[in-house]
Amino acid sequence: MYKSQRLLRLMMIINAKKSFTIPELAMDLGVSPRTISRDLTDLGELGVPLYSIQGRGGGYRLLNERILPPIAFTESEAIAIFFAVQSLRYFGALPFGDQAESALDKFYHYLPFDVREQINRLQDKVAIWSPNRSMSVSCLTVLLQAIMIKSAVTIDYNSSENGPNTREIQPIGLYSDRGYWYCPAYCFTRQAYRLFRTDRILTASLNDNVSCLEDVDRKSVLNWDVEELDRQEKTLFCVRLTEKGKRKLEGNGRFRDFIESQDEGGGIIRMHIPANKLEFYTDMIWELGQEAKIAEPMEAITYINCKLQGMKKLYP
Incomplete structure (x- = not known):
């Protein structure tokens, strides 16, 4: 197995494991522990966030987030992805913070020179305008995370009618309209479905003490209020x-x-x-x-x- 193939295989293995040791990896790949040690050093230099666990039963873990293996794109797909991410630049806030810009930088860096030249010609030539609304990126990020892992959220919400108050909600989704982000959710505090404008959410934190409802989880941003509207x-x-x-x-x-x-x-x-x-x-x-x-x-x-x-x- 070539080293490049082994590093790719190694990346896929450690992505699938919560923790691992050098002997385990050596056995999986059929190479010596010394070779695995060198390979892990190489992955670390490439940006794979590894850290070692000291003491008895130690080993290695991935830090915070897993790294996805390389994916091959055609030139047309690369330009489409670049344009899709660029179209988000006019939003005042995004649920994933500056991660889209970070991913775009990595993506752009590895494109062939002639494709980069084509993309450079698109800069400031095409735009999807959106009103720039001020809102908390951290609150948007918490809401998106809650949707992905099916978690309840505690929010401090500045209602136009009642002023600031604390709510416990189960987010259904996020959508943007005229620059504002909206979060339809089931409100455990009011025991009813509500639509929250996220620029009015002052703070947001995951709440593991509240059990999510399966009926709520099955809803989407397209149908969350159908039953309420019918009534x-x-x-x-x-x-x-x-x-x-x-x-x-x-x-x-x-x-x-x-x-x-x-x-x-x-x-x-x-x-x-x-x-x-x-x-x-x-x-x-x-x-x-x-x-x-x-x-x-x-x-x-x-x-x-x-x-x-x-x-x-x-x-x-």
Whole structure:
């Protein structure tokens, strides 16, 4: 076995073990303990985070995180991965902190020169804009970790209604909308499902004392509130769109499936929404200006008129 093959095999073995000794590895690979010692030194110089355990029954362990074995990518795949990571650069915070940037640096360093040249030409040529919102990276990281290992979390949450308060939650997932990160979760404190805006989470820590619920774990960010929405009072929300307004809303997941095209190029929306979310939906239509007109319900029209009166006071 060539040394390069042996080092790759060795990396795969130690990734699969919580701890190991030199004699164990020597037996697995069929080489001498001295060879394994040299190989471990080489892996350490390559960045594999090994540390030794002293005393009787000692050996070696991986420090903190395991190292993944090498993966072969085509040039097109390499460019796709680089662009995908670069698209995150405009977020104010990410659940994995600066690890994406660190991974990208390693990835870029080992690319062939001509592929790096192609990627360099993409710098500042393509961007996916996202509003830069300020929020705690550490809290996002804890929430992501809790989702991965199925753990409850204790948070201090600054509610707009009740001010700061402590909650025990089981996170369902994370999603981003207009630069904000949201965490749908089951709140053990309120004994109900809640949607938490993560920039309002002041602190977050894993809580092993709270048992997670299997029903909650089976939910996703796509269906976590379906049962709750079905129980809520609904109202018909009807909006007429110009051709330009229709194009703008076709990218909005809340409205996209409800847009009916009209012969003149515009469209109409007919959908039933929770009555207590009326202002939320109306505010999104308000952003379209003259490209949309709410036909019903009357409560939404009244709300728009109040906003117009407020604007007139600013611009008499």
